[in-house]
Amino acid sequence: MEKNPVIGSSNATNSTAFGYRFSIFNKSFKFALRSLLTSCSKEEFFKAFSSFNNTEKDFLHRLFLQVITSLHEGIEEDFEAICLKTKVGETLDAVEEIVEEQDLDLLFSNRSNIADVAENLSTAKKNEIQHLMHMVQLGEEHNQRLRKQLELLKQGSQALSDASHAVEKIRSINLNYVTNSRDEMHGV
Template identity: 80%
Template structure:
């Protein structure tokens, strides 16, 4: 299957590069765009083109194919020029160069290169929070156990005071009884005298 000829890069578009000192990121972007554009515009083979015009004669097919190639070449050049102009106007080259410089600086920065990725940070934070929750739950449990001991002691004290209170009532009754008995005995003795 014969593919259409590969279109060469436009000399005028390559000389009007958006940045005088093209960094590798912009160069890669530029090459990738032009390769993708070329692939899109040349994806139709000559045989496929002829199949699309099967009712035409071979001479007409050849003429249409040459016309098609001229349109594709012109379109390719126009799109490349527009792409280069957009890159120049939006300063894509300078921006990508700045990004490349930042990446290189980060590669040289030992602290940055030793940093964990976001997933590790999230896992560490999650584990720390789980540990903190377990610690707090343990503290709450200890507090509840302490409160229960205090309640038990309070209950024992209440029961002890009730026993003492009951005992004091018994003692009080006996004292009254003794007082009454003493009073009765002393009045009997007074009557006897």
Template identity: 80%
Template structure:
């Protein structure tokens, strides 16, 4: 935490300006950390890994599926960020962190502050808030992982469906070939009999 106000300074406006600019840094750090963690989690599959999972598909089909996958990931990323922000607003995380930061700064600036029992209370409250926050984030990550599992299952079903269609196409071609050969052979036999 940065202290730019000199002790003993009588300039109240510089003190309030410094405090106002410093407030919010903890929430900002929390928000950035969450966004970074979600982005890392959702972008952990490279295009090469994705394309490798669909080796029997054409390049056009692979590109289409990858674009679709990226659209789903982008949508999921936006939804998670919105949910996180909504939870933070509902639980007033930013306000709580700002209040804690302000209290800590005020106590750091007050040389005569000797009663540290309030810090213990603040620490306990902050600890409880952090535990709740961790549980919420873990639930969100689990939801994201479950969604990713569902996406992987859907992609696997698409891959298997494509393989079934490919196998069926080969079987139909083989049956046609046999029918054509049979038809050609039976017409030759009819001409031989006449």
């Protein structure tokens, strides 16, 4: 793993070298800090003090830059001290080593892929089982409706048969009555 000297106190004997991730972290912090502290341009600064003459504006701007520089250095030193105290560099180095080991370990990526595939397959099978159970339930409900309709048809058929027999009986009685009535009228 490549080590880049990044962080250290003002004297060279206490400087510590950390890896690439910490280098990026440290550079990003310093860039953000510089951007925040220098966000006011000279023109904007002069506009803020428009009632002052140019000599006073220049003096105030130089004083402002000195304060900003001092503040910048103080914040950087505090940042570096906090990073050393909390071992941010060591932690990021450990993360970097783990990532490198995982990149080199071909089975690590395969294991996660296999686990993902197994999980996806399991989820798909569970969804398929739920879908099939739902289809079976719908089929059973459909069969029950068909049975009820068949039962109603049988009952309707029986009723029609009974009605048909009743109509035949009435017809027969009617024919007998009509025949008997004719015979009585003709004096038979």
